[in-house]
């Protein structure tokens with residue numbers, strides 16, 4: 120059985136990097152975006168460090 124694609128406003132997780140639902144990413148995009156998200160968090164953590 121196929122799962123129904125969520126409509127806008129559904130529970131699909133949006134990517135903060137490219138503003139697309141994560142389900143619409145290509146595998147390369149998922150890699151790229153998750154890497155950028157990680158860099159973003161790392162930068163944040165760096166700021167808190169002295």
Ligand SMILES: [Zn+2]
Nearest residue numbers: 134136137152
């Ligand atoms: Zn993305």
